[in-house]
Each structure stands twice: as C-alpha cells, then as structure tokens.
Amino acid sequence: xxxxxxxxxxxxxxxxxxxxxxxxxxxxxxxxxxxxxxxxxxxxxxxxxxxxxxxxxxxxxxxxxxxxxxxxxxxxxxxxxxxxxxxxxxxxxxxxxxxxxxxxxxxxxxxxxxxxxxxxxxxxxxxxxxxxxxxxxxxxxxxxxxxxxxxxxxxxxxxxxxxxxxxxxxxxxxxxxxxxxxxxxxxxxxxxxxxxxxxxxxxxxxxxxxxxxxxxxxxxxxxxxxxxxxxxxxxxxxxxxxxxxxxxxxxxxxxxxxxxxxxxxxxxxxxxxxx
Numbered sequence: 585x586x587x588x589x590x591x592x593x594x595x596x597x598x599x600x601x602x603x604x605x606x607x608x609x610x611x612x613x614x615x616x617x618x619x620x621x622x623x624x625x626x627x628x629x630x631x632x633x634x635x636x637x638x639x640x641x642x643x644x645x646x647x648x649x650x651x652x653x654x655x656x657x658x659x660x661x662x663x664x665x666x667x668x669x670x671x672x673x674x675x676x677x678x679x680x681x682x683x684x685x686x687x688x689x690x691x692x693x694x695x696x697x698x699x700x701x702x703x704x705x706x707x708x709x710x711x712x713x714x715x716x717x718x719x720x721x722x723x724x725x726x727x728x729x730x731x732x733x734x735x736x737x738x739x740x741x742x743x744x745x746x747x748x749x750x751x752x753x754x755x756x757x758x759x760x761x762x763x764x765x766x767x768x769x770x771x772x773x774x775x776x777x778x779x780x781x782x783x784x785x786x787x788x789x790x791x792x793x794x795x796x797x798x799x800x801x802x803x804x805x806x807x808x809x810x811x812x813x814x815x816x817x818x819x820x821x822x823x824x825x826x827x828x829x830x831x832x833x834x835x836x837x838x839x840x841x842x843x844x845x846x847x848x849x850x851x852x853x854x855x856x857x858x859x
Contacts, residue, residue: 587774588729588731588774588775589680591770591774591775592680592681592729592775593680593681595769595770595771595775596681596684596829597681597682597683597684598683598828598829598830601660601683601687601827601828602683602686602687602690604827605627605660605687605691605827605828607822608627608822608823608827609627609822609823611822612821612822612823616694619691619694619695619696620669621635621662621665621666621669621670622635624662624665624691624695625662626823626824626825627660627662627823627824627825627827627828628659628660628661628662628665628691628828629662629663629666629825630659630660630662630825630828630829631659631663631724631725631726631753632725632753632755632768632837632840632851633753634825635662635666637724637753638662638663638666638724639666640853641663641722641724641751641753641853642666642667642670642671644751644797644853644855645720645749645751645855647667647671647673647720648671648672648673649671649672649673650673651671651673651674651719651720652673652674652675652676652717652718652719652720653667653673653674653675653676653718653719653720653721653722654675654676654677654678654711654713654717654718654720654721654722654743655667655675655676655677655678655721655722655723655724656678656708656721656722656723656726656736656740657678657679657708657723657724657725657726657729658677658678658679658684658688658703659677659679659681659684659688659828660684660687660688660691660828661677661684661687661688661689661691661692661701661703663677663722663724664676664677664688664692664701664703665691665692665695665697665701667722668697668700668701669695669697672700673700674700674701675700675701675702676701676702676703676704676713676718677701677702677703677704678703678704678705678706678707678708678711679703679705679706680705680706680707681705682705685703685704685705688703689703708723708726708730708736708739708740709730709732709735709736709739710739711739711740711742711743713743714743715742715743716743716744716745716746716748717743717745718743718744718745718748719744719745719748719749720744720748720749720750720751721740721743721744721748721749721750721751722750722751722752723740723750723751723752723753723754724752724753725753725754725755725768725769726754727752727754727777727779727784728754728755728769728770728776728777728778729769729770729775729776729777730777731777733777733779733783733784733787734787734790734791737750737787737788737790737791737793738791740791741791741792741793741858744858745858746858746859747857747858747859748857748858749796749855749856749857749858750788750793750855750856750857750858751854751855752784752852752853752854752855752856753851753852753853753854754779754784754851754852755767755769755778755840755849755850755851756778756779756780756781756783756784756849756850756851756852757778757779757780757783757848757849757850758780758802758843758844758846758847758848758849758850759847760846760847760848761848762848763776763778763839763840763843763848763849764839764842764843764848765839766832766835766836766839767836767839767840767843768829768833768836768837768840778849780850781800781850781852784852784854785798788854788856792858792859793856793857793858794856794857794859795854795855795856796855796856796857797853797854797855798852798854799852799853799854800850800851800852801851801852801853802844802849802850802851802852804851805841805844805851806844806845808841809841809842809844809845810845812838812841816834816835816837816838817834818831818834819834
C-alpha cells in the first residue's frame with residue numbers, strides 16, 4: 585500500500601504549485617478579490633470533463649443548503665467550491681496529496697467561502713468522520729487509483745446517512761486489454777486499478793447500495809475521440825490543467841482518447857443510494 589501511495593503522491597504532487605497557480609492567475613489578469621468557479625475552472629477542475637462534468641454530476645443529485653457533502657479525492661478543491669458556491673451546502677474535501685490540500689485551503693480563503701468548505705488530508709479507505717455524517721459523497725475520476733473498492737464503498741456507506749447518495753464517475757477496463765500509458769491518473773499500471781462497469785455495479789450492490797442512475801458514456805467519449813486532433817498540442821495561455829497536472833497532461837489525455845477508441849477503456853457516471 586505504501587508503494588502505491590508513494591507513486592500517487594509523486595504523480596500528483598508538483599513542487600511550488602501554489603505559487604505557480606497564483607502567478608498564472610496574475611498573468612491572466614484575474615481579479616483575486618472576485619474569484620468564481622468559472623475563472624478557476626481551467627486549473628482547479630482536475631478531472632475528465634472539467635467544470636462541465638462537475639455541473640452534470642451536480643444535476644444528478646438534488647442539493648440544498650441543509651445538506652452536507654464529502655468530496656473524495658478533492659484535488660485542489662474545484663468541485664467542492666463549486667458545490668458550495670452553487671447550492672450553499674456545506675462541503676468537506678479529502679485528498680492524500682498534502683500539497684493539494686494546502687492549495688485548496690489557500691484558494692478557498694481567497695474565494696471567501698471558508699465557512700462552507702473545509703479540507704483534510706485523508707484516505708478514502710479510512711474516513712475520519714462519524715457514521716452517518718453526510719448526505720452525499722462524490723468521487724470524480726478517483727476510483728481508478730483505488731485497488732480496494734469494497735473497502736472504499738464500505739467506508740462511504742458508513743459515513744452516509746440512511747438514504748444518502750454516492751455519485752461516481754470513472755474510467756474502467758475495456759474488453760480489448762489495458763489502456764495506453766501514461767494516462768491522467770497514472771503513468772504506469774502499478775497504481776492504476778481499473779474495473780469493468782459490471783464489476784463496479786456488482787461491488788456497489790455487494791456493499792449494500794442500490795443503483796439509481798447509470799450512464800454509460802463510452803459512446804459519447806468515442807465520438808469526441810474521433811474528433812480529437814491526431815497530434816494534440818499543449819494548451820495555450822497561463823491557465824490549464826497542464827499547470828496543475830504536468831506539462832505532458834494533454835498527451836496523457838490523448839492516450840485516454842486512443843484507448844477509448846480501441847476498446848481498452850470504458851466511461852461511466854452513476855448515482856448509488858444507501859438504503
């Protein structure tokens with residue numbers, strides 16, 4: 585387990601990232617006193633689909649200011665800040681990358697919503713919360729780095745209130761073999777733990793969840809991949825996911841597109857409910 589966590593930390597951690605983000609925002613002419621989810625989206629929505637995907641997820645689950653949400657694998661806090669900003673709900677984000685948590689706190693303070701959003705460095709397999717603490721748990725393109733799905737789903741079920749919901753998006757293993765590495769969540773297969781859609785469904789049901797919404801997005805991703813350039817170029821301008829995930833991130837995304845087309849990756853989005 586330690587080796588896997590070290591690999592993940594080495595992949596996701598970028599030295600001096602907080603200062604780089606502030607410098608990029610300044611270069612882009614951003615008014616730091618009036619930050620919004622749309623302004624920060626190019627750097628803080630570090631999962632497939634960006635802010636648009638976050639909004640699609642939010643539309644799947646009714647939310648209101650009385651709800652408490654947990655974002656597992658929160659990165660530097662983009663989705664968590666969006667949920668709080670859009671719905672007024674209380675959000676806690678956790679991530680194993682200490683630098684991400686520090687940056688998430690810094691950006692949230694500049695955003696001015698510390699009363700609604702907090703962050704902790706924690707592992708999804710050992711959640712530091714009481715039973716029945718949350719109305720909704722989110723996991724946006726995180727489970728691909730988690731080998732013990734049964735342990736994760738068991739912990740999520742524990743911290744959810746009865747009737748609470750778990751929202752997941754993930755890339756999964758396709759019928760044609762392993763994806764081309766590196767990919768956005770892993771540079772090699774040693775810390776990439778892909779499940780087929782059927783395996784994901786079975787594991788959730790075994791943990792006591794009922795699936796309420798299930799979207800197979802593989803076809804849509806194939807259509808997008810067909811339209812993608814054969815030789816992708818790094819994004820222009822100071823604000824991009826390459827800033828937060830590394831100079832080769834666009835190439836890792838291109839490997840996802842190739843693997844989707846080749847049948848080596850699947851893509852699903854779902855909501856499961858605790859009884």
